[in-house]
Amino acid sequence: MADGAREAWITGIGIVSCLGEGADAHWLKLSEAKPSADTTTFAPYIVHPLAPINFDLQIPKKGDQRQMENWQRIGTYAAGLALDSAGVKGKTEVLSHMDMIVAAGGGERDLSVDSTILSGMPRAANPAGFLNERLMSDLRPTLFLAQLSNLLAGNISIVHGVTSSSRTFMGEESAGLDAVRIALSRIGAGQSDIALVGGAHNGERPDLIMLYEFAGLMLKDKFAPVWERVPGGFALGSLGAFLVIEAREHAEARGAKALARLASVVSDRRRRQPGNVTASLEGLWDKVKDRVDGKRAAVISGATGANPATAEERAFLAAHGELAVRATGTYLGHGLEPQFPMNLALATVALQHGSLFPPCDSTGLEKPMSGPLAQVVVTGVGHWRGEGLALVEKAG
Amino acid sequence: MAPTKDKMGRPIVVVTGVGVVTSLGAGKADNWAKLTSGVSGIHAITRFPTDGLKTRIAGSVDFLGQPDCTAALSEQLADLAAEEAIAQSGIGKAGDFPGPLFLAVPPIEMEWPHRLAVGARSGSNDTVTYSDLLRASDQFPAYHDRFLFGSVADHIAERFGTRGSPISLSTACASGASAIQLGVEAIRRGDTDAALCIGTDGSVNPEAVIRFSLLSALSTSNDNPQKAARPFSKNRDGFVMAEGAGALVLESYDAARARGATILGVVEGCGEKTDAFHRTRSSPDGKPIIACIRNALEDAGLTPDDIDYVNAHGTSTPENDKMEYLGCSTVFGERISKLPISSNKSMIGHTLSAAGAIEAVFTVLTLQNQRMPPTVNYDVPDPAIPLDVVPNTARDATLKHAISNSFGFGGQNVSLVVGVEPA
Numbered sequence: 156m157a158d159g160a161r162e163a164w165i166t167g168i169g170i171v172s173c174l175g176e177g178a179d180a181h182w183l184k185l186s187e188a189k190p191s192a193d194t195t196t197f198a199p200y201i202v203h204p205l206a207p208i209n210f211d212l213q214i215p216k217k218g219d220q221r222q223m224e225n226w227q228r229i230g231t232y233a234a235g236l237a238l239d240s241a242g243v244k245g246k247t248e249v250l251s252h253m254d255m256i257v258a259a260g261g262g263e264r265d266l267s268v269d270s271t272i273l274s275g276m277p278r279a280a281n282p283a284g285f286l287n288e289r290l291m292s293d294l295r296p297t298l299f300l301a302q303l304s305n306l307l308a309g310n311i312s313i314v315h316g317v318t319s320s321s322r323t324f325m326g327e328e329s330a331g332l333d334a335v336r337i338a339l340s341r342i343g344a345g346q347s348d349i350a351l352v353g354g355a356h357n358g359e360r361p362d363l364i365m366l367y368e369f370a371g372l373m374l375k376d377k378f379a380p381v382w383e384r385v386p387g388g389f390a391l392g393s394l395g396a397f398l399v400i401e402a403r404e405h406a407e408a409r410g411a412k413a414l415a416r417l418a419s420v421v422s423d424r425r426r427r428q429p430g431n432v433t434a435s436l437e438g439l440w441d442k443v444k445d446r447v448d449g450k451r452a453a454v455i456s457g458a459t460g461a462n463p464a465t466a467e468e469r470a471f472l473a474a475h476g477e478l479a480v481r482a483t484g485t486y487l488g489h490g491l492e493p494q495f496p497m498n499l500a501l502a503t504v505a506l507q508h509g510s511l512f513p514p515c516d517s518t519g520l521e522k523p524m525s526g527p528l529a530q531v532v533v534t535g536v537g538h539w540r541g542e543g544l545a546l547v548e549k550a551g
Numbered sequence: 552m553a554p555t556k557d558k559m560g561r562p563i564v565v566v567t568g569v570g571v572v573t574s575l576g577a578g579k580a581d582n583w584a585k586l587t588s589g590v591s592g593i594h595a596i597t598r599f600p601t602d603g604l605k606t607r608i609a610g611s612v613d614f615l616g617q618p619d620c621t622a623a624l625s626e627q628l629a630d631l632a633a634e635e636a637i638a639q640s641g642i643g644k645a646g647d648f649p650g651p652l653f654l655a656v657p658p659i660e661m662e663w664p665h666r667l668a669v670g671a672r673s674g675s676n677d678t679v680t681y682s683d684l685l686r687a688s689d690q691f692p693a694y695h696d697r698f699l700f701g702s703v704a705d706h707i708a709e710r711f712g713t714r715g716s717p718i719s720l721s722t723a724c725a726s727g728a729s730a731i732q733l734g735v736e737a738i739r740r741g742d743t744d745a746a747l748c749i750g751t752d753g754s755v756n757p758e759a760v761i762r763f764s765l766l767s768a769l770s771t772s773n774d775n776p777q778k779a780a781r782p783f784s785k786n787r788d789g790f791v792m793a794e795g796a797g798a799l800v801l802e803s804y805d806a807a808r809a810r811g812a813t814i815l816g817v818v819e820g821c822g823e824k825t826d827a828f829h830r831t832r833s834s835p836d837g838k839p840i841i842a843c844i845r846n847a848l849e850d851a852g853l854t855p856d857d858i859d860y861v862n863a864h865g866t867s868t869p870e871n872d873k874m875e876y877l878g879c880s881t882v883f884g885e886r887i888s889k890l891p892i893s894s895n896k897s898m899i900g901h902t903l904s905a906a907g908a909i910e911a912v913f914t915v916l917t918l919q920n921q922r923m924p925p926t927v928n929y930d931v932p933d934p935a936i937p938l939d940v941v942p943n944t945a946r947d948a949t950l951k952h953a954i955s956n957s958f959g960f961g962g963q964n965v966s967l968v969v970g971v972e973p974a
Contacts, residue, residue, distance in 0.1 A: 270680045274677070283599060283600035286663060287757055290758055291603060294758075294762070303658060319823075322733075325720065327701050343740075361685065366698055541716055
């Protein structure tokens with residue numbers, strides 16, 4: 156936050172994942188310290204599937220649900236939870252000046268259409284003609300809208316009526332970091348009063364597993380907590396996370412309470428060479444460290460489990476061993492774009508409870524923390540690019 | 552000396568470099584010459600066989616060779632436009648641009664040649680499923696980087712040495728304008744003195760054409776490609792997909808003056824307003840479009856009467872052009888019949904994620920040259936939307952302030968107000 160910037164509060168959170176929906180479900184599961192994952196559906200690849208969700212509760216029209224693929228349903232649902240949490244659901248006056256930044260990937264493939272083409276095209280007399288014909292007749296006309304990155308935001312506007320600005324950032328983990336960073340900068344500078352920021356990810360997709368398996372990044376065969384993984388890898392997670400971030404004066408004027416204060420979000424991008432993730436995190440840490448009270452602060456890490464990024468983040472965290480560390484990827488899996496907003500939301504939940512959930516790591520990096528919690532440093536290190544930190548504080 | 556803060560006390564944001572590539576050619580000289588001569592870049596698609604397609608034309612950029620994929624071509628186009636813009640502005644040093652990158656880019660995805668290559672390597676003789684592809688995926692390590700959403704911006708950031716985390720963004724057909732808006736906001740906040748804003752799109756591939764075709768959005772005037780894009784005409788029948796890139800170097804007026812840069816124009820205001828009516832259609836009352844244009848005017852501290860020219864979104868779809876008329880006629884009132892409004896898309900087609908940036912570049916050139924490019928193919932005016940579309944022939948005029956509109960699927964509306972350097 157620049158000098159003289161307006162204070163920003165987190166006044167609403169909406170989260171869904173394999174742990175369930177909402178703050179309480181997540182807190183309960185994190186407190187139990189018993190992570191679980193699905194090792195069979197996509198074996199040998201491990202995923203964290205979405206807990207059962209009744210989408211009708213936030214997306215009442217079946218017609219709207221039909222126009223979406225799952226990543227959009229998850230996001231639209233989580234956005235609705237966030238608006239409920241902030242007490243602005245259905246309040247047209249607020250929603251019409253609410254800005255939105257969505258961090259999104261995109262398009263779920265129609266697996267059966269793809270398989271038909273992959274199987275038939277190599278044998279077709281006129282392969283290009285075959286491709287055109289199959290796509291023209293087999294693709295659902297509206298599938299494109301369910302694939303387009305900016306149509307998660309579009310669906311949130313339609314279903315929930317968020318109608319000031321609508322911007323979609325792409326680019327894996329960095330998209331989530333920068334969505335929150337820019338939303339906060341705009342609020343701090345008076346360019347925006349209230350913003351809905353977040354994203355969604357459907358990890359139960361073979362096409363995405365393939366994208367990351369091109370680089371051999373998926374966790375295979377046996378589940379292990381993030382820091383224990385050898386040689387490393389991530390388990391994709393299905394999750395959605397949205398935050399309502401608001402200028403303090405705007406929140407006070409409408410009588411809203413702070414769940415937490417969002418004090419700072421910083422991000423960077425370094426070419427990935429050995430040591431660069433650690434160096435990048437050190438550079439970002441320098442921007443927030445003077446405001447961190449080591450006795451009452453902890454780190455919620457977005458470490459993916461994939462190396463070398465996670466190993467370098469571990470080196471950085473070990474060098475700042477006075478702070479207790481928790482990697483939520485152990486529980487949630489890795490959701491790329493929404494991972495950072497999700498961890499900001501979980502930091503907010505922990506600050507509301509005034510304590511940190513227990514460790515889940517046999518390597519010794521995650522240490523117990525018994526004292527009161529007043530600040531959380533959230534890390535986000537992209538599996539391939541992008542590094543970021545946020546400082547979230549107990550409000551009041 | 553003119554003030555360097557605007558009426559709201561914010562740093563004035565100026566344009567010191569522009570670059571552009573379209574189907575008309577590479578570079579602003581070539582593009583501007585053709586654009587003001589009414590030349591069309593639309594042609595039959597030759598990049599891939601079009602057997603069985605309803606639409607077989609596009610404004611694809613074919614002079615850079617056969618592209619490997621949308622991501623690769625989008626990157627190449629953005630590189631060319633950025634290189635031209637940075638060279639013109641003279642900012643920074645080679646590979647060291649002193650500000651962030653805001654890149655409007657189509658959503659990146661794996662394409663058919665690549666999927667088929669993995670399928671072939673899987674060794675499956677019969678039905679090929681994703682399980683088969685997964686067996687062979689470790690043989691294609693380069694596909695990981697290539698098909699990440701952030702890869703194009705990452706490579707451009709690396710090449711031009713932009714600062715911090717590059718932003719890849721999509722607001723559908725308004726993306727290019729959103730990239731500029733993000734740059735303007737960053738400079739106004741004082742986060743940076745300069746920003747590199749690019750819109751790029753190289754997505755003329757079979758599945759992309761078919762997707763728009765299935766939504767009945769494309770012109771099917773295949774027999775006369777150069778006449779296919781007919782914005783504001785009664786017989787308009789859809790947009791023509793096209794490719795290209797536009798890049799702008801934005802700077803605070805203070806910083807630009809301090810280094811003696813030539814000021815090409817001023818981004819005076821940005822407006823946006825989301826439409827919650829429908830995924831692909833505008834609210835029939837036009838309110839979001841009206842609010843978008845008004846927000847841009849208000850942000851610029853101007854009134855409708857101050858605007859001398861409108862660079863239309865003007866896609867040539869029945870829906871867009873009607874709604875843009877409703878929006879403009881409401882905002883500008885009776886003046887709309889005399890206010891020149893032309894559509895670059897009549898010549899370059901709809902460059903999708905790049906359109907807002909390319910058309911902002913052309914708007915800057917329009918002001919610089921005091922010459923308005925025409926709307927070509929305006930042979931059958933639509934009496935329901937009576938406009939001065941600068942029909943068929945470029946026209947000179949005295950221009951101080953122009954507005955460029957961009958509207959997209961998902962309720963995305965962005966308008967930019969561009970002006971000449973303050974006296």
